Amino acid sequence: MKPAGVKGAVVRTPNGLSLRFRPRALAVAVLCLAVALGVSVLLIGSGDFPMSPADVVRTLLGNGTPADSLIVNEIRLPRAVAALAVGAALGLAGAIFQSLTRNPLGSPDVLGFTQGAATGVLGVIVLAGGGSAAVAAGAAGGGLLTGALVYAVAGRHGAHGQRLILVGIGVAAILTGVNGYLLTQAKITDAARAVLWLTGSLDGRDWADAAPVLIALAVLGPLVVVGCGRALRMLEMGDDAAHGLGVPIERARLIMLAAAVLLTSLAAAAAGPVSFVALTAPQLARRLTRTPGPNLLPSMCMGAALLVAADWAAQRAFTGHQLPVGVVTGLLGGGYLVWLLVTQRKTGRI
């Protein structure tokens, strides 16, 4: 029998373990995942050499013609996988940040982590002129350094709420200035390359680009979703309540912050700072699941679906002219943000 007040289904094993899950949240996650995979198939099928979805699926299963499997496995699959992984990482990181800051706008774009990754990359491109591996390392290093800086400045008990937001905004502003400076110091060819990277693009991504974010997702995803989802939900009720319920507040928060920063940085390393996926994915997921709380798994799947769809739209929107995916997410996300500001202002949640 279900105790009163507990929503969702509970699974109990004979030896005393119990697991509660919400059917609706699970359904949303599965649905988003299905959409993400479906659009990936479309994405793989579109391009200068169009393929029907049936052909794509057959090729993916290993039964395609040699030409098809060359195109799919060597060129288009890495891009689609990178899109899925980057989207999932951003969605998960966004959900963690929004939960930690207790504000629907607390996304890594706003809090300076994305700018930190950008500073790292600009430094590499402008000062060292490195290749794609160096760029990825620069992004990860810059993001992590920024995370450490924000945490250090916000202070020991500052890794939540308003302090984190304000410090993050300040750091973001400083880094934006630094980025602008680096951009003016570059040669025009380097500057164009840097701006392309800064917008976020998935063009020409191969397995080496997708690997770091995939590994991070494989390691951190289960850790965060299974290990810390509970703690995060408790923390949303306030520090005192969470402490009373036995959550090691500082440690849980530090782990979450580190995981989210790492995911953001590696996602930026793979595809550039794709804006607004981390902001919108958790919110859309929450609207669909209609459940309060961090909604980690649905956000992750939603992020993957959003980014793949945006990349597909970016390739298809203007025939003969491929847009970087960051332009599409930036425009759509910006529109969503304005709508959010207009409709939500009365409720005072923002």
Place this chain on the structure above:
Amino acid sequence: MLLLLAVLVLSLAVGAKPLSIGQAWDGLLHRGSGSYTVVHQMRLPRTLLGLLAGIALGLAGAVMQALTRNPLADPGLLGINAGASAAVVSAISFLGIVSFAGFVWFAFAGAGVVAVLLYAVGGGRGATPARLALAGSALNAALYSYVNAVQLLDTASLDRMRFWTVGSLAAAQTSTVEKVAPFVAVGLVLALLLARPLNAMAMGEDAARALGARPGRAKILAIVAVTLLCGAATAACGPIIFVGLMVPHLVRALTGPDLRWLLPYCAVLAPALMLAADVLGRVVVRPSELQVGIVMVVAGGPVFLYFVRRPRSKVVAS
């Protein structure tokens, strides 16, 4: 005032070709002297533009902080300058408008739209400083991603705009100064006239009404003033942030919260700070230059962090 004068002279003298103060003075007054060209062609417009932009941004920050009753309000941080930028970039790229007289109107439109939107958010019930700052910087991010997108699709204008978007006084010309001046002047007068009603409104709108102020009209005029000041400053020298945040706080430490003192002091101290930053930018990486917007951010960011970190900070308590 003395500080401002000193910085004005320095701004005339310091640069790629350093002049002594006497030479700068000579160049300013005597047509025949050797430094006349340097001073009149390059340094003077730049200094005047810095003066105007500083006045505009400092006052806009002070008015916004009073209007939203929010100590973190800053035209750059909250996206008003970014709104002007986005409008200007669209004008440059899509409509091919390159003259200042052409795109200044776009800057006003962009700044105005964002100002109204932010006021709608900031004026809502339960809007804390952090919330407004967050909404503003999210808006900033959205607008800049738009600016980036436009630049990306149009490499030719990227070359022109990448200097403009960091905030620079280097490209100043006498004609630009002449065109900005009237807008800043109108904004200045408007802001100073608003000191009394905004003072009254600091105690809440009901109290203000009881004291004979008309809050509705004052609010609209304040938004108009902020739009004029920010739009003009942004159109002239690109988005520059943190001036509007820092100066009112520094001045408040001197004058207290009375806007009738605060606003004039801001109008003096902000340009001094702006020109000091510009001079600093010319000196630190000789022989090249650092744009004033960058100096301001690198110097102003830590000040912002200091306000946030202060133990009894009201900003965080709310």
